[in-house]
Amino acid sequence: MKFTIPIEVQVVAETLERAGYDAFLVGGCVRDLLLGRTPKDWDITTNAIPSEIQSLFVETFYENEYGTVGVVTESEDPRLKVIEVTPYRAEGEYTNARHPDEVTFGVTLQKDLTRRDFTVNAIAYRPKTGELVDEHGGKSDLDKKLLRAVGDPTKRFAEDALRMMRGVRLSAELGFAIEQGTAEAIVAAAPKLKQISKERIRDELIKTLETKEPMAAIATFQRLGLLAYIAPDLERGIGVSQNQAHSFDVYEHLLRAAQHAADKNWNTAVRIAALFHDISKPETRRWSDEKRDWTFHGHEVVGARLTRRILADLKFPKDISEKVVALVRWHMFFSDPDKVTMSAVRRIIVNVGRENIWDLLNLRVCDRIGTGRPKEQPFRLRKYMAMVDQALRDPVTVGMLKIDGRGLMDTLGEKPGPRIGHMLHALLEEVLEDPTKNELAWLQKRASELKGLTEQQLVQMGRSGRERQAEIEAEAVREIEEKWHVLGKDS
Ligand code: ATP
Ligand code: MG
Numbered sequence: 001m002k003f004t005i006p007i008e009v010q011v012v013a014e015t016l017e018r019a020g021y022d023a024f025l026v027g028g029c030v031r032d033l034l035l036g037r038t039p040k041d042w043d044i045t046t047n048a049i050p051s052e053i054q055s056l057f058v059e060t061f062y063e064n065e066y067g068t069v070g071v072v073t074e075s076e077d078p079r080l081k082v083i084e085v086t087p088y089r090a091e092g093e094y095t096n097a098r099h100p101d102e103v104t105f106g107v108t109l110q111k112d113l114t115r116r117d118f119t120v121n122a123i124a125y126r127p128k129t130g131e132l133v134d135e136h137g138g139k140s141d142l143d144k145k146l147l148r149a150v151g152d153p154t155k156r157f158a159e160d161a162l163r164m165m166r167g168v169r170l171s172a173e174l175g176f177a178i179e180q181g182t183a184e185a186i187v188a189a190a191p192k193l194k195q196i197s198k199e200r201i202r203d204e205l206i207k208t209l210e211t212k213e214p215m216a217a218i219a220t221f222q223r224l225g226l227l228a229y230i231a232p233d234l235e236r237g238i239g240v241s242q243n244q245a246h247s248f249d250v251y252e253h254l255l256r257a258a259q260h261a262a263d264k265n266w267n268t269a270v271r272i273a274a275l276f277h278d279i280s281k282p283e284t285r286r287w288s289d290e291k292r293d294w295t296f297h298g299h300e301v302v303g304a305r306l307t308r309r310i311l312a313d314l315k316f317p318k319d320i321s322e323k324v325v326a327l328v329r330w331h332m333f334f335s336d337p338d339k340v341t342m343s344a345v346r347r348i349i350v351n352v353g354r355e356n357i358w359d360l361l362n363l364r365v366c367d368r369i370g371t372g373r374p375k376e377q378p379f380r381l382r383k384y385m386a387m388v389d390q391a392l393r394d395p396v397t398v399g400m401l402k403i404d405g406r407g408l409m410d411t412l413g414e415k416p417g418p419r420i421g422h423m424l425h426a427l428l429e430e431v432l433e434d435p436t437k438n439e440l441a442w443l444q445k446r447a448s449e450l451k452g453l454t455e456q457q458l459v460q461m462g463r464s465g466r467e468r469q470a471e472i473e474a475e476a477v478r479e480i481e482e483k484w485h486v487l488g489k490d491s
Contacts, residue, residue, distance in 0.1 A: 001125070001130050001131075001132055002130045003033045003125065003127075005025070005033075005042075005127055006042070006075075006077075006080055008073040008074075008075045008080045008083060009025070009042045009044070009080070009083055009127075010127060011073075012044060012057070012071050012073070012083045012085065013025070013044060013127045013128065014127075014128070015056050015057065016044070016046050016048060016053070016056065016085070017128050019048070019052075019056055021046050021047055021048040021052070022046055022047050022109070022126065023044055023045075023046050023085075023126065023127070023128070024044065024045050024046070024109060024124040024125060024126050024133065025042065025043065025044060025045075025124065025125045025126075025127065026043055026044070026045045026112075026113075026116075026122075026123070026124045026125070027043045027116065027121050027122075028040065028041070028043070028121060029041065029042045029043060030123045030124065030125045030132075031120045031121055031123065031138070031142065033125070034123070034139065034142055035142060035174070039079070040079060041079055041084070042079070042080070042083050042084070043083075043084050043085075043086065044083060044084065044085045044086070045085075045086050045087070045088055045109065045112060045124065046085060046086075046087060046088070047087070047088055047106075047109070048085075048087060049067070049087050049105050049106065050062060050067050050069050050087060050105075053069040053071075053085050053087070054069055057071045057072075058072075059071075059072040060072065063084070065103065066086065066089065066103055067086055067087045067089055067103065067105055068084050068085070068086045069084070069085045069086070070082045070083075070084055070085075071083045071084075071085055087105045087106075088105065088106075088107050088108060088109050088111065088112040089103050089104060089105050089107060089112055089115070090103070090104045090107045090111050090112070090115060091103055091104075091115045091159075092104070094158065094159035094160065096195060097157075097158060097159065097160065097161045097192045097195040097196070098160060098161070098162075098195060098196060098197070099160065100159070109124060109133060110133070110135055113133065113135050113136065113150070114135070114136075114150060114151060115150075116150055117149065117150065117156065117160075117163045117166060117167070118138075118147055118148060118149060118150060118163075118166075118167060118170065119136040119137055119138040119141045119148045119149075119150055120138045120141050120142050120147065120148075120170075120174075120176075121138070121150075121170075122134075122135070122136045122138050122150050123138040123139060136150050136151075141179075145174070145175065145176045145177060146176055146177055146178075146179045147167055147170060147171040147174070147176045147177070147178050147179060147182065148179035148181075148182050149163070149167070149179075149181075149182045149185065153181055153182045153184075153185035153186075154185045154188065154189065156185075157185055157186065157189040157192065158189065158192065161189060161192035161193050161195055161196050162193075162196050162200050162201070162204060164186045164189060164190065164192075164193065164224070164226055165193070165201070165204040165205075165208070165221070165226060165230070166204065167182065167186065168186075168208075168217055168220045168221055168224065168226065169204065169207060169208045169211060169217050171217075171220065172208075172211060172213040172214075172216040172217035172220060173211040173212065173213055173217070175213070178220070178224075183224060186224045186225070186226065187224050187225050190224065190225035190226050190228070190229065191229065193226060193229035193230070194229055198313065198314050198315045199315050201229075201230060201314060202314040202315055202316060205230060205231070205314065206268060206272075208221075209258065209262070209268060209271040209272060209275065210262075210268060210271070211262065212262055212263075213259075213262070214255075214258045214259055214261075214262050214271065214275075215255045215256060215258060215259035215262075218234070218255055218258070218275075219255060222234075222235065222238075231275075231276075231310060231314075233279050233306060233310060234251060234254060234275070234276075234279065235251065236250075236251075236282045236283075237249060237250030237251035237252075237253075237254060237278070237279070237281065237282055238250075238251040239251075240281060240282045240285065241294070242281070242294060242296075243291075243293045243294045243295070243296075244293055245371055245373060246371045246372065246373065247371060247372030247373050248370075248371070248372050250278055250281045250282060253278060253370045253371065253372075254274070254275055254276070254277070254278055254279070254370070255275070255370075256369065256370035256372065257274035257275070257277065257363075257366040257367055257369070257370030258271055258274040258275040258366070259370075260274065260365065260366040260369040260370060261274045261362070261363075261366045264362070264365070264366075266359070266362050266366075267359065268320070269320055269323045269324050269327065269359060270327070270359050270362050270363055270366070272311075272320070272324045273307075273323075273324045273327035273328055273331070273359070273363050274363055274366040274367070274370070276303065276306075276307045276310065276324070276328055277300075277303065277327070277328050277331045277363060277366075277367060278296075278299060278303065278367075279303045279306050279307060279310070279328075280299045280300075280302035280303035280305075280306050281296045281299045281303070283302065284296045284297060284298050284299040284302055300328060300329055300330070300331055300332045301329065303328050303329075304325050304326075304328045304329035307324060307325050307328045308321060308325045311324060311325070323353075323356060323359070326351075326352050326353055326356050327352065327356060327359060327360055327363050329351075329352075330348065330351050330352040330360060331360065331363050331364065331367060333348045333351075333352075333360070333364075335364060335380075335381075335384050336380070337380055337383035337384040337387060338380075340384070340387070342387065342390070342391060342394075343432055343433050343434070345384075345387050345388060345390075345391040346391045346394055346396055346432045346435075347432055348360070349388065349391055349392065349396045350396050350397070350428075350432060350463060351463070351467075354392065354396055354397060357388055357392070358388075361381070361384070361385060361388070365381070394431075394432075394435040394438075395428070395431050395432075395435060395438050396432070397428070398421075398424040398425060398427075398428050400438075401424065401427060401428060401431060401438060401443065402438050402439060402440045402443060403424075403427070403440060403443040403444065403447070404424075405420045405421070405424065407440075407444075408420050408423055408424065408447055411444045411447050411448065412447055412448065412451050414451075418455065419455050419458065422455060422458035422459050422461075422462055423447060423450060423458055425458075425461075425462030425463055426450060426458050426461035426462045427443055427446060427447065427450075428462070428463070429461055429462060429463060430446065431443075
């Protein structure tokens with residue numbers, strides 16, 4: 001068997017072989033080569049030990065306690081920039097469902113393959129000879145489109161519970177079924193996910209959302225009992241029916257929205273936001289006799305808070321989390337291009353943040369497709385986008401005002417302090433209403449008029465003041481809902 005392999009990978013393998021060591025490609029790259037897919041990264045395994053590997057290459061770094069050496073290449077391609085070379089290794093006992101107590105080098109390739117997670121990931125390929133080493137029936141499982149644990153699945157998931165998430169992600173990504181025994185072992189071992197660090201779960205969740213099949217993967221997480229240990233709030237949407245605009249319950253709507261983000265290849269933040277945007281519909285749902293339908297008042301405010309908590313719990317970095325929360329918070333914006341005013345469009349941009357506005361529009365598309373009853377309206381969307389484009393030229397941040405803090409202090413004869421910031425925000429509010437007011441003379445005059453106001457009054461005039469008010473109101477809504485929910489359960 002001969003595969004076409006990038007030159008950078010070939011060079012690393014040949015260097016090892018010329019020095020008298022064996023070099024095998026192993027894991028996901030061999031699986032992907034056999035499937036005719038493009039590997040995400042290239043892993044080489046060898047009988048050389050880390051110090052020997054390092055002595056053969058100009059630039060290397062020692063990656064972790066598992067002996068992996070990163071060989072740095074000249075490639076521009078991020079997938080080829082670093083080729084990971086790992087000595088054959090065996091793992092000792094696992095006492096905590098997370099990582100082995102000890103790792104030993106100097107074992108055979110066969111032994112190394114047995115510690116790998118799934119049969120399709122346990123095939124090795126030697127570029128020098130074209131030889132395939134497939135001790136666990138990986139190739140046959142590839143043909144059968146089956147994902148099967150190497151060895152006893154129960155033991156393997158007890159060793160490292162994250163393998164269950166990897167398995168589900170991989171099966172969805174490849175369109176494989178999970179072999180019966182492997183699936184049953186996942187169901188039994190699902191609670192062990194509690195022992196896995198939130199960071200590893202987060203990374204695997206991100207990888208899952210970044211595949212082309214997040215919906216299938218998350219549905220399988222749910223079916224096999226893993227979702228309860230990843231994002232339990234998603235499960236609350238199961239069976240929660242919605243208003244007449246929707247074909248699906250809240251849960252399926254969220255999965256479909258996330259799937260659409262993947263179909264469109266939109267960024268990770270949009271995918272996460274799509275998955276969580278209606279997370280608080282269950283607790284805000286109320287029946288309206290007047291509308292003869294369900295309503296979900298405040299679900300975006302409650303949902304933004306809950307999303308922040310979920311992402312913090314999963315140790316998402318602040319920047320991603322803030323972005324996702326903003327998208328969830330503002331996803332209910334009014335977007336009818338025939339009725340919306342330019343000042344309303346500017347306000348949406350201010351609210352979600354200039355840098356997030358296009359993602360917010362994408363989220364809206366996901367939301368619409370996720371209803372299962374999308375009204376075809378690409379023309380209206382384009383019209384709205386044109387308005388956004390126009391609005392982005394107007395001042396939408398205090399930084400875009402023709403007066404800054406310094407200028408304001410000079411005009412008013414005031415000292416630096418929070419008042420100046422609040423004043424700027426109050427002025428921005430007026431400029432959002434009418435961008436022609438963004439002239440130094442007007443701003444100076446208006447600032448002098450506002451000089452007499454208290455700090456409190458200025459805050460109220462600015463956006464943060466109004467937003468705070470809206471949050472307080474929504475909080476009140478939430479409290480009512482919670483009470484109602486508890487009552488509903490008891491009676
Ligand atoms: P991807 O396409 O996402 O890169 P992959 O299978 O290559 O999938 P990697 O994280 O790159 O995944 O891991 C490379 C190989 O290391 C896997 O194919 C598998 O053989 C092994 N491996 C990775 N994680 C584990 C694990 N938790 N337990 C056992 N083996 C693992
Ligand atoms: Mg890989």
